[in-house]
Amino acid sequence: MDELDLERLRTPLPPLSYPEGFRSGFACFVGRPNVGKSTLMNALVGQKVAITSNRPQTTRRTVRGIVHRPDAQLIIVDTPGLHKPRTLLGERLDSLVRSTLVEVDVIGFCVPADEPIGRGDTYIARELAAQRDTPVVALVTKTDKATREQVAEQLLAVQELGGWTDIVPVSAEDGENLDRAADVFCGHLPEGPPLYPDGDLTDEPDEMLVAELVREAALEGVRDELPHSIAVMVDEMGPREGARPGRELTDIYASLYVERPSQKAIVIGAKGERLRRVGTAARKQIEALLGTRVYLDLRVRVAKDWQRDPKQLRRLGFDQQT
Numbered sequence: 001m002d003e004l005d006l007e008r009l010r011t012p013l014p015p016l017s018y019p020e021g022f023r024s025g026f027a028c029f030v031g032r033p034n035v036g037k038s039t040l041m042n043a044l045v046g047q048k049v050a051i052t053s054n055r056p057q058t059t060r061r062t063v064r065g066i067v068h069r070p071d072a073q074l075i076i077v078d079t080p081g082l083h084k085p086r087t088l089l090g091e092r093l094d095s096l097v098r099s100t101l102v103e104v105d106v107i108g109f110c111v112p113a114d115e116p117i118g119r120g121d122t123y124i125a126r127e128l129a130a131q132r133d134t135p136v137v138a139l140v141t142k143t144d145k146a147t148r149e150q151v152a153e154q155l156l157a158v159q160e161l162g163g164w165t166d167i168v169p170v171s172a173e174d175g176e177n178l179d180r181a182a183d184v185f186c187g188h189l190p191e192g193p194p195l196y197p198d199g200d201l202t203d204e205p206d207e208m209l210v211a212e213l214v215r216e217a218a219l220e221g222v223r224d225e226l227p228h229s230i231a232v233m234v235d236e237m238g239p240r241e242g243a244r245p246g247r248e249l250t251d252i253y254a255s256l257y258v259e260r261p262s263q264k265a266i267v268i269g270a271k272g273e274r275l276r277r278v279g280t281a282a283r284k285q286i287e288a289l290l291g292t293r294v295y296l297d298l299r300v301r302v303a304k305d306w307q308r309d310p311k312q313l314r315r316l317g318f319d320q321q322t
């Protein structure tokens with residue numbers, strides 16, 4: 001898992017001109033799994049830079065999405081949902097979240113509008129109360145899924161949970177208050193030059209985004225316990241030589257890792273049918289991302305109990321040491 005080097009990123013790019021009073025800096029969203037953090041980031045950035053799914057704990061990597069505004073540049077660091085760790089992977093994810101919290105300029109604490117506040121939310125609220133130096137904005141997410149009364153009640157309940165600098169109800173689905181949320185976050189950033197060129201939406205390498213898109217496609221419609229057992233690595237990726245101009249093709253060879261042979265059979269499906277569908281769905285998304293046609297070769301491999309094995313975790317890129 002890539003370590004954040006925010007100090008390096010704070011070094012301004014030399015030729016960028018910017019108006020006086022320009023603000024730039026980092027924000028991160030925290031909250032229980034499945035509260036809509038990745039979807040909100042994508043909506044604010046305006047493009048899919050983090051994968052989402054209706055299963056908890058989809059996010060495993062810190063993806064930076066960049067929101068460009070005339071007066072500010074907001075870089076959003078996406079984190080996995082905080083939860084009580086059960087596996088070594090869970091522990092690594094939690095420590096990744098914690099190390100991110102102390103490095104950002106502002107934190108967004110996400111609580112969904114359509115679910116009662118639970119132990120998970122209170123646990124995180126307590127953790128956040130310890131971040132005394134960093135402002136925390138509470139976001140009541142998914143307001144489109146709740147009535148106005150429910151949203152109002154949730155705003156009050158969230159207020160009770162801690163000392164937030166602001167509370168903003170938002171919906172990534174219908175766009176409610178997205179601008180306001182961006183305003184509030186930008187207001188907490190320090191003055192400084194843009195940190196990324198105009199137009200950059202993320203600094204994740206393409207290989208990482210491609211692997212995440214394959215993982216997203218593979219998560220569709222599998223049994224509940226499987227998502228946490230799937231990891232994807234791009235083994236090789238590059239332009240096809242000799243392709244005619246206007247007909248560019250990118251060759252991608254990727255491996256889909258599962259923990260047990262029985263899971264391999266599920267992912268592949270009868271006569272390879274499921275894997276073919278995963279490949280087709282992923283290819284469409286990757287073609288949109290890269291802007292070329294894509295040849296995608298997917299292999300399913302077993303990495304026995306990789307979530308509990310430090311060596312395997314390192315090999316699959318989850319090598320955050322803390």
Ligand SMILES: Nc1nc2c(ncn2[C@@H]2O[C@H](COP(=O)(O)OP(=O)(O)OP(=O)(O)O)[C@@H](O)[C@H]2O)c(=O)[nH]1
Pocket residue numbers: 031032033034035036037038039040051052053054055056057058059060079080081082141142143144145170171172173174
């Ligand atoms: N109706 C509605 N659904 C939403 C909204 N935001 C997110 N969702 C759905 O909620 C589910 C979870 O969203 P994610 O963005 O993956 O949640 P997350 O908090 O990043 O989840 P983890 O990666 O598990 O931490 C997905 O099915 C989304 O489509 C929203 O504003 N309205």
